Amino acid sequence: MKWFAIRTGHFAIRNLFAPAFCLTVIGLLVMGARSTGLEAESAESALAALALLCCYMMLREARARRHAREKLQRLYFQMDARVEERAIELAKAGERYVKTLDQMLAGCQLIGFDWRYLYVNDAIVKQGRKSREERIGHTMMEVYPGFENTRVFAVLRRCMEDRTPQHVETDFTFPDGTKGWFQLSVQAVPEGIFIVSIEITERKLAEMNVQRQLARLQSLRAIDLSILGTSDLHSTLATVLEEARARLHVDGAHIRLFNPDTQALEVVQRIGTVHEPNGSAYSTPLIAKEKLVGTFDVTFRAPFQADEDWLAFFEAIAGQAAMAIESRTLFEDLQRTNRYLQLAYDTTIEGWSRALDLRDKETEGHTQRVTEMTVKLARRAGMSEEELVHVRRGALLHDIGKLGVPDHILLKPGKLTDEEWVIMRMHPTYAYDMLKPIEYLREALDIPYCHHEKLDGSGYPRGLKGDQIPLAARLFAVVDVWDAIRSDRPYRKGWPDDKVLEHIRAGAGTHFDPLAVELFLRVMSEEKPRQPDEQLVEG
Numbered sequence: 162m163k164w165f166a167i168r169t170g171h172f173a174i175r176n177l178f179a180p181a182f183c184l185t186v187i188g189l190l191v192m193g194a195r196s197t198g199l200e201a202e203s204a205e206s207a208l209a210a211l212a213l214l215c216c217y218m219m220l221r222e223a224r225a226r227r228h229a230r231e232k233l234q235r236l237y238f239q240m241d242a243r244v245e246e247r248a249i250e251l252a253k254a255g256e257r258y259v260k261t262l263d264q265m266l267a268g269c270q271l272i273g274f275d276w277r278y279l280y281v282n283d284a285i286v287k288q289g290r291k292s293r294e295e296r297i298g299h300t301m302m303e304v305y306p307g308f309e310n311t312r313v314f315a316v317l318r319r320c321m322e323d324r325t326p327q328h329v330e331t332d333f334t335f336p337d338g339t340k341g342w343f344q345l346s347v348q349a350v351p352e353g354i355f356i357v358s359i360e361i362t363e364r365k366l367a368e369m370n371v372q373r374q375l376a377r378l379q380s381l382r383a384i385d386l387s388i389l390g391t392s393d394l395h396s397t398l399a400t401v402l403e404e405a406r407a408r409l410h411v412d413g414a415h416i417r418l419f420n421p422d423t424q425a426l427e428v429v430q431r432i433g434t435v436h437e438p439n440g441s442a443y444s445t446p447l448i449a450k451e452k453l454v455g456t457f458d459v460t461f462r463a464p465f466q467a468d469e470d471w472l473a474f475f476e477a478i479a480g481q482a483a484m485a486i487e488s489r490t491l492f493e494d495l496q497r498t499n500r501y502l503q504l505a506y507d508t509t510i511e512g513w514s515r516a517l518d519l520r521d522k523e524t525e526g527h528t529q530r531v532t533e534m535t536v537k538l539a540r541r542a543g544m545s546e547e548e549l550v551h552v553r554r555g556a557l558l559h560d561i562g563k564l565g566v567p568d569h570i571l572l573k574p575g576k577l578t579d580e581e582w583v584i585m586r587m588h589p590t591y592a593y594d595m596l597k598p599i600e601y602l603r604e605a606l607d608i609p610y611c612h613h614e615k616l617d618g619s620g621y622p623r624g625l626k627g628d629q630i631p632l633a634a635r636l637f638a639v640v641d642v643w644d645a646i647r648s649d650r651p652y653r654k655g656w657p658d659d660k661v662l663e664h665i666r667a668g669a670g671t672h673f674d675p676l677a678v679e680l681f682l683r684v685m686s687e688e689k690p691r692q693p694d695e696q697l698v699e700g
Contacts, residue, residue: 380404449487555608562592563698
């Protein structure tokens with residue numbers, strides 16, 4: 162029994178915070194003592210000691226519990242104070258955050274999952290042209306009817322559904338019809354989506370204006386190139402109208418020129434539609450050298466109000482059109498002057514050739530005949546029209562050097578002496594000396610200077626041979642001999658055609674260029690030659 166009491170005491174001490182267990186143990190000890198017959202005094206003493214121990218333990222536990230409750234209450238008070246303090250800090254931070262958002266230059270807006278505005282800052286009010294009261298609590302579709310059909314809404318919906326950030330640069334048309342451009346950054350947040358927007362309308366308008374000005378400069382450049390690159394006025398005016406339609410965005414345009422004969426403006430070039438009753442039209446005069454040369458007119462199907470920039474470019478294109486008309490007029494005047502000048506040159510040359518024929522009546526008509534035939538051969542030989550002009554002038558002036566030959570030699574009825582032939586054979590050199598100082602006749606010198614040269618080098622004045630002799634002179638040599646031996650002279654009669662042609666064939670390779678002879682015979686077989694006694698009458 163003593164051992165059991167000691168073990169029970171130890172167990173009770175180890176379980177100081179279990180008074181109920183101690184009372185249970187005491188009861189068990191009492192029952193055990195009675196059953197074992199221990200002395201009453203010893204049992205009562207042990208029970209008293211245990212009772213005192215239990216009371217002590219209970220008091221100690223009560224005090225510990227009270228201290229724990231007090232400590233827990235203090236912790237609760239501290240926690241409540243910290244929570245309240247933290248709530249105040251969060252509230253202040255939220256106020257600072259909202260104030261910061263309100264003061265941001267970029268637009269900020271919080272959109273709920275139901276597409277209602279939960280928050281907007283001052284910048285978004287300015288950007289979107291709607292007040293906070295018109296937004297908060299309302300859906301985006303209510304604030305901007307038709308917004309769900311825009312490209313911006315598609316981007317926002319993708320972020321809302323996929324919870325992925327989105328970045329886009331887009332334009333937006335407001336209910337009043339004006340347009341703005343924005344850079345949007347969209348981020349998914351617990352409440353829905355948060356949108357940061359930066360308005361770039363001014364930058365976009367500046368970029369568009371630069372692009373527009375560059376396009377206009379390209380148009381003016383295209384018109385300049387058309388003016389410089391062609392003499393066809395209609396082609397240039399067509400370019401003007403095409404550029405006007407592209408850059409001025411007109412539906413129709415036409416140019417009218419002033420006709421001095423009818424004293425009226427006549428349409429010379431048109432593009433697009435004509436003026437419609439409900440549309441708009443603009444017209445400006447075309448002035449060249451302070452004279453009205455026409456008008457430039459454009460039309461719109463719908464009403465259109467032009468601004469200063471549009472009108473300035475409209476006037477610029479009109480100036481280009483007037484320049485094109487003036488350029489064409491100057492070109493036509495220059496062409497007309499050149500024709501008159503060329504006609505004067507050719508008339509003068511023909512006058513010189515007639516003077517030569519009048520001086521040497523035995524060769525009258527010779528110059529015109531050989532000129533016509535030589536030009537035919539030269540054309541068949543592939544010479545250009547510009548070269549043919551010089552061939553014709555050279556043929557007309559082939560005997561101009563005979564002006565330097567004395568009359569008693571040139572007009573001598575009989576055969577010339579050797580000394581006289583020396584002088585006569587100087588006439589190509591005289592021709593060269595006479596014509597070379599005249600600039601526009603320098604390219605016509607081939608025939609007057611070289612038509613007496615022979616293919617084998619036995620000709621005069623320089624003894625040229627083969628390809629050293631200019632082509633025009635080789636062609637003319639055949640024609641000159643052909644006409645000369647067909648014509649009557651005081652000292653002989655003209656040869657018959659068959660004999661003449663046979664003489665030409667015989668001279669191929671020595672006197673004449675074989676290719677020139679072949680070409681001459683081919684031309685002769687295709688047409689009947691003019692008889693030497695036929696007189697050319699200049700009308």
